[in-house]
Amino acid sequence: MSTVVNPSEAPAKLGFGARFTASMVLSRWTADDGWSALEVVPHRALELSPAAMALHYGQAIFEGLKAFPHADGSLALFRPLANAVRFNLSAERLAMPALPVETFVDACARLVRADASEVPRGPGQSLYLRPFMIAVEPSLGVRPAREYLFAVIASPVDHFFADGFEAIDVWCPTDRIRAAPGGTGAAKCAGNYAASLATKSLALEQGCHEVLWLDAREHRFVEELGAMNFFGVTREPSGAPLLVTPPLSGTILAGNTRDALIEIAADLGVRTEQRPIDIAELTTGDGRFEEAFACGTAASVVPIGSVTTADGRHVISDGRPGGLTTRLRDELAAIQYGDRPDPRHWTSTV
Template sequence: MTTSTVTAAGTAGATAPGLGFGVHFTAHMVVSRWTPAEGWAPLELAPHGPLSLSPAAMALHYGQAVFEGLKAYPAADGSLALFRPHVNADRFGRSARRLAMPELPAEMFLDACERVVRADAGEVPRGHGQSLYLRPFMVAVEPSLGVRPAQEYLFAVIASPVDYFFAGGYQAIDVWCATDQIRAAPGGTGAAKCAGNYAGSLSAKAQALANGCHEVLWLDAAEHRWVEELGAMNFFCVGRGENGVDELITPGLSGTILAGNTRDSLLTLAAGLGIEVAQRPVSVDELTAGDGRITEAFACGTAASVVPIGAVTAGSGRALIGDGLPGKVTTRLRDELAAIQYRQQADPYGWMHAVELN
């Protein structure tokens, strides 16, 4: 593997007042390789730059590629902390197992993330809503066209200074209900964070954009009736429960939905704030009925944090969710989560993992 330092816009060392998401990259990355004989090689801090791969690298042909996404958040005192990195490390291992790839020890995953943050601490943006996004990934690099699990893998962590995932910042988005495509099916790879899941979603995303929407609302594979995810994020809504009290609702994890770190955190936060929580199926008809029972909806994930959903376009047309604006529960959960991440209030759950800086 060879690396080189690059400084053009969109590559290492380039920053700008409007960071966007995943456009600029920091100066360093961490890499390691795995072989059956040697296992994982020691982590190496290297300049961010191109990777040297054989055109027969198996990831390019058979899609053995998994990744994670997590953030390092700045605090007012200058310190930096990762948000629940052990959750990402565990999911990285589950994704690797599903794709017949070697598991990376959780402590090695954490060490790699800390090394990148420590090396590039001076590049972490500190404006409102800004953070350092980390992208750990693993790809099969053995040069072979045999249809089998590869015998050589590359693990790396790169970093990108980011602000809001959506250019408009915190505002409600319109979503397009995909009825002729699916994201995942039972027995498939829906619960793994693998590259192929995202490749398969892109044509539907293009369809959503062509219809004036920001993202795709994914339905189940069997009936095309039940809401599963929103783009690459988990889905939530707020509705009236059987006891007449508003409750936070999200589809239960069933093997076709990614177990999101942010999803789990919001469920914990909601319970702690006294908000009733229900994990149950939500039909697209219930979501778009317009009968006042569903008052808010939002999506969540590491990249975008909490994103309000203002309207859903489905077969029956465009339906507003509530008044089409970010709801009170949505905004409260977003603010509570951000206050912990940026250490503006106490962290009662021990979620923030401090990175010791040089």
């Protein structure tokens, strides 16, 4: 059972995604009438038919974004337009109706305004928003549904990992994949995450925090880390740091945090190279990465301390967060929390 936060009783330690604010936003779509007007209602259980098509055929997509408290008392969403666009790309891939971008952003803003008193303001805390869409038509016909529910719920959160900004250990199997060419790897759909959970459990058994996924064809090239994008840090011939990340090729989710970090790195004079990354660059040879990290909305920037493969555990540099990793994390957070100028207008005050 979910727990709704009472602001006067909210604990200093919130965890991630276990507590929810008092409100949610709803809209429904039917093939005949399109989208209904947005409603702000109390956070409550949804009533679904046991034949709701999402339960049988997996038409379920979602997004994740955050509202950050600023020192002047305001609240700001980070890059909601990018989330709205990606939401519709996921919808298209799963044969679901597009939601107007302005409706998506408005729904998120309405929820933040409704539950503004529940936004946590401690160090590293924020309000995590989860917009989602599911097929609710009661039918067992194998086809796209004709009725959908769109909703936004919110959870006051700490940093995603309990250890905060500590380097994590990751496990890299060669016999399991997250996504294959032509599949749904670039969509943020529930089925992708369900299919990853058994492997995540195996990673925990290995004493690791997350799974480092390799490509489906050769089981050689790095793709995502858990549900996050991957970056490595090496050197230019000049000795300057070089940021490296896998190219978006249909099997990797186009992360909003990934995109933001590439632009922030450019501001710092650091070039980003988007190219295939051989797992050997993390485990063997003179060209090993000096730093590695993952990034995503929920976790922000997560340093990687080691990679475990069939050959054993390979520590990256000294196993601690690297200098560029830390700088990028700090620069991103400063923009999100309103402590740095935002020339690209990534933050949207609500």
